[in-house]
Amino acid sequence: MIMKDNTLRKSYILQNLPLQLPGLEISPLFRHATDKALHNVCYTDYTSAEESRQKYAHYEHDEIVDIDFIWHPHATQQSCVPDQQQFDWAVASHAREHVPDPLGWILEVLAVLNDGAVFSLVLHNKRYCLDWFRQTSSAAQWLQWWLTRQRIPAPQQLYDFLRHCTSDDGEI
Template identity: 35%
Template sequence: MRAARRARIVGDADLGQGRCLEIGPLANPVVSPEVADVRYVDVVDRSGLVAHYDGNPAVDPDAIPEQHFWLTRPDGTVATLAEAVAADAPYQHVVASHVIEHVPDMVGWLRDVAQVLTWDGALLLAVPDRRYCFDVHRAPATVGQVLQAHLDGDRTPSVRAVLDHFMRAVDYTAEQAWAGEPPPAQGSHPIDDVRRHLARQQAGDYVDCHVWPLTPRGFADLMDDLLVLGEVDFAVERLTATRVGEQEFYATLRRLDRPRAPAEAVEEARAELARLRAELPDESPVATGGDTVPAQQLADVERRLAETRDRLARVRAARDRARRQRDRAVAAAAAAPADRPGVLGRLRRRVRRG
């Protein structure tokens, strides 16, 4: 299962080429030392992660690897990614599974990643789809919010991010979403919890949360806006739909070819992004017989139905060929000389049995 998911995240990238940095592996690294020459970085060191997730049944503390780098300085301030790993950079690949939606400043983070990559390096992303997780009631991230966070120089999630996350999160799984079950109206965090997290944020703590709710098409639109504004140094090389029954989508971002004219590189990146976006399924719900299902799920059912029809057509064609061959054999046997009744009789008996 882990190898299959890693293959979906990595795509065509060869992790054996060059060195790799994985951001926020927690207890489930995508890339192991057996697969690539990898380094790990997180907000705090391993002991800090173990303490933070103590008692969380979803996190096995023994599976958390040692972090080579961490962002939190001894004085409590938070460094950028580029500052934290500067001495070890550059890397051929940066892997970030369920990370980009957490970063306080997406523009600054993407620039940091570009800074620590080789000139032709790639950022490999796994991103939760807000429609199939606890973000289902959240509005999609907008380019205005993303730029505001960058201009404000956010190093920790903002008041807006903390409140939107903790006030709107619900207990909702991908399995429930794909089954067409409506999400619960009741939030999963009592208001006292919301106030506590807000007070921590106001005191300067790093309150981890989903800052940017995303979908595949929403991510494509956001990247296109940022390319137009000249705020990102990446072209989107690969962007997948969320697989039916699952909760995440995948993207490969490649550093822009800066030796070329910047305007030319951006236009080419936008054209490729438009092509990728056009291949994504519609994300609006579709009403069918009184029920509402995701358009992608309907498209997947229709695709499977078309494949079944194609297989049925091939089976019928093979059956018809067999019948024609049988009829020709019978006709040939009937036209055989009369001195071979034994052969004709045996053939007719086989035909009747078949």
């Protein structure tokens, strides 16, 4: 399903989440699904909002949200959460494809969720983004990355991304 309407996208992502309880949005950047004015949410990313604003200054996105805590690439999420807080729900939209160890990443998210919590994981459709030509990761790759505890992308992952990525207009 492709959703160009951001309101529809947000309602689809947030359905069935207990938004009045403490929640976590991972890597919200400029297309966050939640709103601090409406939801009991903490934002986390691997960089501060200021670093993201500088990094993406050439894009026309002025809605980069302030981050509550940084999930450092060489630390577990559990060690980065202030006061060892636990959450009743989590949202990650288009974040999974940017992590070098998907299985380890999912397990780290689950480690900061209470029993019975809901994890709304939004995966991109590679037919409509820069991953058009990339191969789908295999279960063997996921296991290898988890067993080697990839905290930053391996050279193979970087090469694969750069070799197969396209721009928004379909150019390689």
